[in-house]
Amino acid sequence: MTSVLVLIESDQGSMAPASHEALTFAREFAASAGLAVNAIVFGPESGMAAEAGTYGAATVHVADHPQLDDFGPEAWGETLAQAITQTAPAVVVACGTDRGNEVMAQAAARLDLPFVANCTEVDPGAGEMTRSQWGGSLLERVTLDASTKLLSVAPHAFEASPAAAPGAGMMMPFAPTLDDSLARTKITDRVVLSSGVTLSTAPVVIGGGRGVGSAEAYAPLEELAALLGGRVGCSRAVTNNGWRPHSDQVGQTGTRIAPELYIACGISGAIQHWVGAKASKNILAINTDNEANMVTKAGHAVIGDLHTLIPAITAEVKKRKGL
Numbered sequence: 001m002t003s004v005l006v007l008i009e010s011d012q013g014s015m016a017p018a019s020h021e022a023l024t025f026a027r028e029f030a031a032s033a034g035l036a037v038n039a040i041v042f043g044p045e046s047g048m049a050a051e052a053g054t055y056g057a058a059t060v061h062v063a064d065h066p067q068l069d070d071f072g073p074e075a076w077g078e079t080l081a082q083a084i085t086q087t088a089p090a091v092v093v094a095c096g097t098d099r100g101n102e103v104m105a106q107a108a109a110r111l112d113l114p115f116v117a118n119c120t121e122v123d124p125g126a127g128e129m130t131r132s133q134w135g136g137s138l139l140e141r142v143t144l145d146a147s148t149k150l151l152s153v154a155p156h157a158f159e160a161s162p163a164a165a166p167g168a169g170m171m172m173p174f175a176p177t178l179d180d181s182l183a184r185t186k187i188t189d190r191v192v193l194s195s196g197v198t199l200s201t202a203p204v205v206i207g208g209g210r211g212v213g214s215a216e217a218y219a220p221l222e223e224l225a226a227l228l229g230g231r232v233g234c235s236r237a238v239t240n241n242g243w244r245p246h247s248d249q250v251g252q253t254g255t256r257i258a259p260e261l262y263i264a265c266g267i268s269g270a271i272q273h274w275v276g277a278k279a280s281k282n283i284l285a286i287n288t289d290n291e292a293n294m295v296t297k298a299g300h301a302v303i304g305d306l307h308t309l310i311p312a313i314t315a316e317v318k319k320r321k322g323l
Helices: 017-033 048-054 073-087 098-111 180-184 216-227 236-241 271-277 293-297 306-321
Strands: 003-007 036-042 059-063 091-095 115-123 128-133 138-143 149-153 170-174 204-208 231-234 261-265 283-287 300-303
Touching (some): 003 098, 017 149, 036 048, 091 098, 216 306, 271 293, 283 306
Parallel strands (some): 059 170, 115 149, 204 261, 261 283, 283 300
Antiparallel strands (some): 128 138
């Protein structure tokens, strides 16, 4: 057992940005533990091996089978289980997205191994790790005792960065044996909910809470977000009121974000919302309540009326852009 194996999450041959985080974590963990970094991709490779090499992967196992042409949790889980059995890694890592956790859970069940999800810290020497529970409101310290350690890292807990010395990214074919019954769960269609930058990947997010006042009052936030190349998010209270769709919700039961800048407008900052936003590099809170949780936790705050401040910010941005 001389390697860390990284599950590459992909969709139709394109690597998910979440896998960059998993690879970065694995590279740092492997350096501390004296292990090599390998990876496994499913279906059409489409340059993902070279991409994984950029983040430090030495060998990339390319799993090829008709059932792997598109995502299916059972087929992916069984394939990963077979790869673990054949390559015997010391540690297997994925990013703790819905897909990453589902595939890791499938593999763990098939191998009868424990699986620790959503880790925020890992101590290679002691074999101890901290994982996020209850959407981040509870941090649990655990020790994992297993022949092969299976874990996922919490989304945005580790900032992705290419390796200073890239790995070879050498492709190694892997042909799993998959029963037809494993194809009972798979993607059959896709519906595009939005185009362009997404809430989870936007460099700037303008969030609105109950203080915005109405669905129509989000127009100034939309204008500012468009000027900054970002997206509009919201709190749970807003979706409960029917002002914005659930896809715009930031938080424990919504989307976790990690933009360069998060502007939280009229948001009190309940723990569930804070959990989804705390990975933001910079947080600016705009609120009339100087004791609101979001104000006290944010790196910067402006105490004032968002309905006055947002148009003023927009006007200044337009001025500097020459619009």
